[in-house]
Amino acid sequence: MGVHEYYANMAANCRRGHWYCANLTTVKKAITKERLINGGLYDLATAYPSVHNNY
Numbered sequence: 001m002g003v004h005e006y007y008a009n010m011a012a013n014c015r016r017g018h019w020y021c022a023n024l025t026t027v028k029k030a031i032t033k034e035r036l037i038n039g040g041l042y043d044l045a046t047a048y049p050s051v052h053n054n055y
Contacts, residue, residue: 001030 001008003026011026021027037043 001035003030 007026008030010029011024013022014021014024033043
């Protein structure tokens with residue numbers, strides 16, 4: 001996914017909390033916004049104006 005195996009292992013074996021591990025640079029580089037959208041999730045920033053159009 002674009003990161004070296006060493007850093008991927010470090011992120012996978014992190015013993016800190018979930019919120020700390022989600023903020024690691026390795027995870028940020030591997031999971032991009034485009035990959036999440038291609039995986040079936042949608043961007044809330046683009047979906048918000050279509051739902052709340054009265055602001």
